[in-house]
Amino acid sequence: RSLGRIAARAAGARRITSARGPALLSPRRVAIEFADSRSGAYSVTRATCLDPFPGCATCLRSFGSAEQGIELLLTLIREGEALPPVYDLTRDFLERCVAGHPQALLPLFGFKLLTLLGSAPVAGDSHAGKTGWHPSAALTGILRSSTGSPLEAAGQYDDATTAELKRFVHSLLGAELAAPLVSSGFVSRLSPGSTPITYASGRVW
DSSP states (O other), X not given: XXXXXXXXXXXXXXXXXXXXXXXXXSSOEEEEEEEEXXXXXXXXXXXXXXEOOGGGGSOHHHHHHHHHHHHHHHHHOOBTOOOHHHHHXXXXXXXXXXXXXXXXXXXXXXXXXXXXXXXXXXXXXXXXHHHTOXXXXXXXXXXXXXXXXXXXXXXXXXXXXXXXXXXXXXXXXTTTOSSOOTHHHHHHHHOTTSOOOBTTTTBOO
């Protein structure tokens, strides 16, 4: 949260007897201590799990949504820049990835993330004009919100608004992502209740 995205090596974390390994499993929120190595890279010296996000471990659909959200986050952000609002958004998202979470949760997280990173337009700007896209009143309310939309609102959208939000976020991600997310293949094989991010079929989530 204070340093942004960093690359750090946890030597031996994959060993069964590793004390740090369990804390570093995905998805988890952890507190880590690290040191600079002689090569200039960070090395994890201690890891403590702060929140295991148990909801993600009890449902394949929840786990799939969490993995897609994390991969999307790592694809869009760069190293060396602290982004506390993005950290807090991701934590809120993972806490809401429980069994039966709303279908709008993942695309709403994507939209809110893009908003915080400055890549999401507001209703009435050039994006709508260039694509011929005309948002509904419900989606216009989401776009006009200064913070995108709180994730707690995900359960308030009907199927039509959720589908429109998915299409809109998909159009934004098409310009940001060079390829489909790897985790989408996992979701499509193991969690038929979720619609994965995939550009081959033109669908998102």
